[in-house]
Amino acid sequence: MNEQTHGRNVRFAYFGLVYLVLLWINAANVDFAAAAASGYASLLFLVNAFVSYNALYLLPALLLTWLVARPSLWRRLRLPRAAVWAPDVTAVLTGALTTLFFYANAKLHALYGMFINGFVINLLMTPGGIESLGGSGSSTIGFALIALAFFVGHAALFVALTFGARRLSSLPAGMRRLGRPLIVVLLLSILSDHSVYAYTSAVGNKPEMLELTEGVPFYVGTTARTLFKKLGFEVAAQDKSLRQQGGGHLQYPAKPLEFTKPEKPYNIVWLVSESWRADTLDPEIMPATWAFAQKAQVFTQHYSGGNGTRIGIFTMMTGLPGTYWEAFLKGRRGVPIIDVLRQQGYQMSFYTSAKFSYPEFDRTVFSQVPREQLHEIDAPLAGWEKDRQNVSDLLKFIDTRDPARPFFAWMFFESPHARYYFPPESVIRTPYRDDINYATLDRDELQKDIVPIKNRYLNAVHHLDGQFARIIDHLETHGLLENTIVVMLGDHGEEFMENGYWGHNSTFSDPQTRTPLILWIPGRTPAVHDRLSSHLDVVPTLMPLLGVKNPPEDYSSGYDLFSGRQRDHVVFSDWSRVGYKDADVKITLSEDVGPLGKRISGPHDEKLTPQRAQELFQSKQPQLVRLMQELGRFKQKSRHEP
Structure with missing residues (x-):
């Protein structure tokens, strides 16, 4: 041969x-x-x-x-x-x-x-x-x-x-x-x-x-x-009303915003943490944040708009479902709340311990912010070190600003992001994994070591608490809490195998989507709110405090949390899916609602029998149709689009 x-x-x-x-x-x-x-x-x-x-x-x-x-x-x-x-x-x-x-x-x-x-x-x-x-x-x-x-x-x-x-x-x-x-x-x-x-x-x-x-x-x-x-077969009915509305040109906001600048405008300090799940807001893990929350408005049933950073931050800054992300990215569209702040002469400074380029926030929610106001650290530092440096820079900005003008400070913390970053003095839970090697990590290892991995996360959240405390103490010491709104929340949650996965970006489970929400509004009596709330509600709650006259429907899909209106469901989204959750059910729909296009569970991820899941899905058809319509409300199709 x-x-x-x-x-x-x-x-x-x-x-x-x-x-x-x-x-x-x-x-x-x-x-x-x-x-x-x-x-x-x-x-x-x-x-x-x-x-x-x-x-x-x-x-x-x-x-x-x-x-x-x-x-x-x-x-x-x-x-x-x-x-x-x-x-x-x-x-x-x-x-x-x-x-x-x-x-x-x-x-x-x-x-x-x-x-x-x-x-x-x-x-x-x-x-x-x-x-x-x-x-x-x-x-x-x-x-x-x-x-x-x-x-x-x-x-x-x-x-x-x-x-x-x-x-x-x-x-x-x-x-x-x-x-x-x-x-x-x-x-x-x-x-x-x-x-x-x-x-x-x-x-x-x-x-x-x-x-x-x-x-x-x-x-x-x-x-x-x-x-x-x-060929004569009896074909099952297909409900096209549950398909996501794609295409179309962004028409946002629906009407031009009208506002009257308040006589004494509030300062705003907006603090967002990576992977901050709801159940970590307690006296042991976050003593300083917990103590501050007792003086503020706490929302215990709060959900992110998604299970990842991209959609979590997008939904909290726009008040829109994450399905609008691509339209904002394509059009380099900023957000109305920053437009209002700029027109009112706010001094602004933004800090991240990650990157403004990933996800592409510098081309979406912060696209209208001058580059010199977007601060990130290029040095090869650990997440906790970047958080500390950024907090120091934020406090310096507050101290050196023009006191005659209001200010807006925004910061994204990285400590609780996997691998979970913290210094030795922040250890409150042991044993914990010294490192998380993604190359060798598998499901069996996760199941065996999930407690030490979660302990590592909790130590990182405890470090986050210390950085929150630095900012709150500084505002209080300088008498700024009397006229400063403080927003504290997570971009999304973090799962530790409660529903079969670790981290986030995989499902719309409660551990991956529930986060704390703390609002400090000067003069408002402290309260704990157990009703459903969403990232989509943050901007509609703040806009009236900035003198905006438009109803939330003109610029968001959320509600003013103090308007008395009760939210009966929340919406999630990620790269290709949309989720709906109310008191009865949680439904996930893919872009193409075919035979594999839906997942149904109880409202807190409980497993359902196929029969019960189908019954709930059928009973929620009107709500799902309205949801799909809302996903396209701020898009206008051209004459040539079907």
């Missing part, structure tokens, strides 16, 4: 083994037990989808290797004889990259319940995104070693097949010609998979079977409702 034929056989065997590695990596995402419990038909459907999709994942590597292996390519490009190694090198590199990608993808899914998507790509590509992950040196080294191990392992495998498996030359001719039959089998597998999906999706008789495919990375279902209807 000549070298060319031997090389082709080696590559054939190599990609066969790579395929087995892919099956092993991605099997961790798929719930085969649930499929078996659902019946043999469901199990067969899932296994077929899993097997065929893992073959599809290899197609780019196979096609590129096949192209490089064409002798005509060498002759046309007049490549040197050493180019005969190019197909083998291409096979090893593409095989290693493919398995490494899906290893990272599976790890992401295990920890956060998501596959690599637009959010992850945005995080990697946007300046400041990588830094926001909070990885340590050990994590970086770990990732580098894992990547190196993949490439070395694949190279060693290929070398072993080349020099230690000469038996490949004795393979029967039929075995060496398996390529075309395998392609036919793959096409038939894909056709049957998508035919079953299309049929089940159209008739709607077994949606739980389709849900099984959520564990298959990047699975795309096929729909053919019109075809099945023409």
Whole structure:
């Protein structure tokens, strides 16, 4: 057998083994037990989808290797004889990259319940995104070693097949010609998979079977409702009123804002913390903040507008659902409350221990703020060190301002962001993890070590309390609390496996979305409010105090928390989903409300039977339709848009 034929056989065997590695990596995402419990038909459907999709994942590597292996390519490009190694090198590199990608993808899914998507790509590509992950040196080294191990392992495998498996030359001719039959089998597998999906999706008789495919990375279902209807099948009704309203031009605010500058305008100090979950506001973890809260307005059932920093800060600064983020980013639109403050001559200064560029706040909510007023620290300091430095700079701004003019100070704290940052003197809970190595962290380790990891978080929140105290004490010492509004809240919460995940950005669970809200308004009697409130309500509550005459409906989807109006639901959103929560239910809807487009639980994430979930979903149709209409209320479609 000549070298060319031997090389082709080696590559054939190599990609066969790579395929087995892919099956092993991605099997961790798929719930085969649930499929078996659902019946043999469901199990067969899932296994077929899993097997065929893992073959599809290899197609780019196979096609590129096949192209490089064409002798005509060498002759046309007049490549040197050493180019005969190019197909083998291409096979090893593409095989290693493919398995490494899906290893990272599976790890992401295990920890956060998501596959690599637009959010992850945005995080990697946007300046400041990588830094926001909070990885340590050990994590970086770990990732580098894992990547190196993949490439070395694949190279060693290929070398072993080349020099230690000469038996490949004795393979029967039929075995060496398996390529075309395998392609036919793959096409038939894909056709049957998508035919079953299309049929089940159209008739709607077994949606739980389709849900099984959520564990298959990047699975795309096929729909053919019109075809099945023409063939005489009874097609399930489809409610298009629950689709999110996309497109359109931003028309915001709905009406120009009118205001009368107060005779004695309030100063405003707005303090936002990363990952500050609601139940940490207690006398042990945050004694200073707790004591201050007893003098202020505390909202105990407060929810962020999302489960991540982007939407959390966007919703609190605009009073709008996070679904408007893209329109603001595209139009470089700022927020009305800052427009009002600028027109009233406020001195303003903004501080972050992260980056204003990630998420893109410098191109959205703070896009109209002069760059010299946006302060971030470029030095390689820990999150707690940046918080301390920024607090010192904020206090200096207050001390050196023009006392004849009101001021607005805004700060974003980083201490409670994973890896959770704190100095030794802030330790109140032990044992705690010395470090969190993302490269080696897996679900089993999380389950085992979640208490030490959470203790690390609580120590970071205790450090946050000390920084809040520095600001409050400074305002009180200088007599500024008498005419300063103070806002204190988290961008979102943080989960510690209460519902199966760690961190945030994965679900709309209570631990990921509930945050404290403390409002200090001079002269207002202290009170604890147990009613539902949202980040969307913060701006509508502050605007009247700034002399704005417009009703909240002109510039927000929120309520003035002191107007007497009772909120009956809150809304969440993230990169591609919208959530609704009221006293009865929590519903998550994806962009395309199809058979996999909704998740239903109790209001505090309680599991429901399928029958009870469907009953609640049907009973909430009017509220959901109104929600979808609200998501598009500040967008105006052009004549050419449907």
